[in-house]
Amino acid sequence: MGDIDINTLTMEQYITLIRDNNRPGVVIPEIGNEVDFEIKSHFMKELRRNLFVGTDDEDAHEHVRRVLEIPDLFHIPSVTHEAIMLRVFPITLTRAALRWKNRLPAVSITTWDLLEKAFICRYFPPFKITRKLKEILNFKQGMDETLYQA
Template sequence: MADQPMGYYNRLDPNRACSAINYGALAPNTFELQHHVINYMQQDVYHGMKSEDAHQHLTTFKEKASPIKHNGVTEEQMLLMLFPITLKDNTKKWLNSHEPGTFTTWEALSKAFINKFYPPSKTARIHHDIQTSNKDPWKL
């Protein structure tokens, strides 16, 4: 988004998604995230720090979000709506750096998240460290 010419944002179609996530149409005035749901989901936020585990964040997120149901809202839509509120700092900047409507499925969003915050190079480095270590890999 930062590479857009000046005036680009003034020409945005007001009917396009306002964020990188497009979760599809909802019936007007039928759904609103309640404060207690937002507070519950924000108990486990991801900042994108090296000490954090992106896979664990997704696992915890899905465990917490999957039981949240609302008539007229699919599980996919719920995941797409709730995920941004669990992101802070670098991860929020990353999500907001995408074009409006980039992510339309949970699969696409979660894959992009993992590729950014737990890239294959990190897995390879950890695997290499375990293989070359004299320590018991179960005690690392």
């Protein structure tokens, strides 16, 4: 609960604080009752095929690209791309990446754009870009190496 002394709170303030801390970080937009929204099992299987764990060797940009390809295959009238992505993308996360998503501040992600940016920032931060650019710029082929070996 950070730097809040819970001993000084009233019961009402404490319950409000607990309730706020338990609200999810990703806000899923409402879909009207008249819309039949369901992620079909074959799409669900495809989404769960390449889960993002959150390790250093995974490519966050590639993961987003792969996930975006799947919802593009189906169209549900009256359901926005935003609503679909906010439901679908968290399904593709597991272990550390899922813990990251679950620890987002309450109600902090309300659009697909925000979720995508937060994910990329977390799993491909600027220092990784700098490190990769440095590797490219410092590439040297050894005297007795073929280009393939280098």
